[in-house]
Amino acid sequence: VSAAVQGAAAAEGVDVSTGRRPGLVRQAVFGEPQALIGIAIVVMFVLIAVVSPFVLHGDPKAKVGPIFQPPSIDHLLGLDGGGADMLRLLIAGTRVSLLVGFAAALVSALIGGLVGILSGFYGGRTDTVLMRITDYFLVIPDIPLMIVVAALFGRSLTNIILIIGVIYWTSTARLIRAQVKSVRERVYVKRARALGAGNRRLIFKHILPQVMPLLIANTVLLVAYAIFAETFITFLGLGDPSVISWGRLIENAFTDDAILNDAWWAIVPPGVCVTLVVLGSTMFGQSLEDALNPRLKVGHLSVRRFRMRPLRGQLDAE
C-alpha cells in the first residue's frame, strides 16, 4: 500500500491494517440520500407484495367492466384489455416480479458466491479453471442466451427463476473472488491458519463474514437485473402463462393492442414500477457496494448494467 493511499485512508477513518471502517454500512445507508431513496422504494414495493394477499381478494384477472375503460373513481388506473382492474393487476404483479427478482438473485448469489470463494480461497489450478469458465460465460451475451434457454425449457416460474439465476452468477463470482483474495492475505487469517485452523473453519469463520456484506450488496443489484430480465423473457411470450407479473402486463398491453385503443393506463404503470424498482435497488446496492469496497476491481468484461460511479480501474484488465 502506497503512502498516499494510506494517508487518504487514514483521513477517511479507515483502519489500514484491516480496511474496515466503523459503522460502515450504517454510514453508507443513512449518510447518502441516494441510498436512502433506493431503500425506501424497494421497501415500499416489498410491503405491497407482502400485504397484498390480505387486502386483495378474488382473482385480479376477473372482468369488472368494459375493456380498456379509462381511469375512474372506482378503478383508479382503468381497466386492461381483458376488462380487469389495472391497479389490482399491478399489485398482483408486484408479488410475482419481486419473487422472481429475489429468488433469481439468491440463486446467482449462491452460485457466484460459491465459485468466487472457492476460486479466491484455494487459488492455483482451481482458480484458473473456475475463472476460465467464468470468463467464457461472461462473454456470451446474456439476453440471447436467456431467451434460447427459456424457449427450450418451457414456461414455468421456477424455470424462469433458475434460468436468470444461473446466467447472472458470473459477475458475482468475479467480485467475490477479488474480495476473498484480499481477505485471505490479511494478518488475522494467516494467524488463524498458523494456529492450525482448517480450510473449512477459515472459510466459514473468517472469510465468509468478511465477504457476506459485499455478497448481499451484490444480491440487491442482481434483484434489479432479474426483474428486468423477467420482463424481457415474458415479453417474448416465454413467461409463465398462469401468473401475472409486471413483464406480463407489458406484454398484455402490447398483444391486446392497448396502443390502438389509446389506453395509456394499461401501458404506462407496469413499466413505471419496473423502472422504479430497478433504479431503487441499483441506488441502494451500489452505495452499499461502494462503501464496502471502494477500490473494487472487477474484470472489465462485467460491464453489463450501469454503475453510477464507474469503479476505479474498471476498464483495466485484471
Added chain:
Amino acid sequence: MRGFDYVAKRIAFALVTVFVAITLNFVLFRTLSGDAVSALRCRQCTKEFKEYQREQLGLDQSKWEQYKIYLSDLAHGDLGRSLRSEAPVTQELWPPLKNTMPMVALGTLFSIVFGVLAGVISAWRRGTWADKSTLWTGLSFYSMPPQWLGLLMVLFVAGALGLPTAGIKDPTLGILGDASTWEVFVDRMRHMILPALTLGLVLYGEYAIVVRSSMLETLGEDYVLTARAKGLSNWATVWKHGLRNALLPIITLVALSLGFIIGGSITIEYVFSYPGIGLLVVEAIDQRDYPVLQGAFLLLTFSVIFANLIADLLYFKLDPRVST
C-alpha cells in the same frame, strides 16, 4: 514482444470462446431440449415430413456422431435448414441481418451523441442541479425495459412526429411508378428512427456516466489548467483538451456493450415489427423453428465475441500499459 503476446492471448481467448459457444449451442439444442422436430409447431406437417426432417437432421444417430456432423457442417458454413421454410438458415439470417445492422448502428450513434452531451454537461457543471438531473435522466432511461420504452414511443412520440410505427417500408411506395433512390432512403430512415431512438435512449445513460467521470479526471489534469491559464474559452477547453482524451474509454465501452445492445434490439424490433434478427428470433421462438433460433443465437454470440476482441485490441492500442 510483450505486445505480440497480448494480442495472441486475446485472439486465442476469442477462438476458445467461439468453440465454447458452439458446444454450448449443441448441448442446449440437441441434448437438453429433446427432439427439435417433435417440438416444431406446424399444423400441416405430416408424419412422413417429420420423419424426413429427423433423418435430415441426423437425429437418429448417436450424440457423439451428431456433434461431429454438427462441427463439420459448421466449418463448412452450413447452419442447417429452417424447419418451416426449408431454406438454409444462413439464407434466412442474411436479409434480417442487413436490416438490423443500420438500425443498431443508428441507435448506437444516437446513444453516443446523447451520452457525450449528457456526460460533458454533467462534468462541466459538476455538483449542480444540471449535473444531477442530466445524470438521473440517463439512469432512468437505462432502467426502463426497452420494449416498454418502445411502446411509449409509439404511443406518445410517433403521432407527434408523424413517423411510421411498424415495418421497414411504406407499402404504397413505388406503386405509382418507380421510387427514386432518395425516396427509398428517406422511407427507410423514417422507419428506422423510432426503433433506433428507443435503443439510443436506453443505452446512453451508461455512456454518460463514463464520459462524465473521465471528463472529470481529464479536467483536473495540468494541461487543462494550462489551457485555461492561456486564456482559452471554457468551450475550447472542454472540447479540445477535455473531451478528446475523455473519449478513449467510450470507444471500448461501445464494443463491450454490444451484448446488451443486441439483447435490447430483439424486443425493440418486435415492438416495431422491424424485420431484423430480433424479429426473426421472435418468430423462430413462436414456431419452434430451432435451427433458425440456433443460427441466430450463434450469429449474435459470434458478433459479441468479435466485438469484445476488438475492444481488447483497441484498448491495448490506445493504452499500451495494459498487459494481461
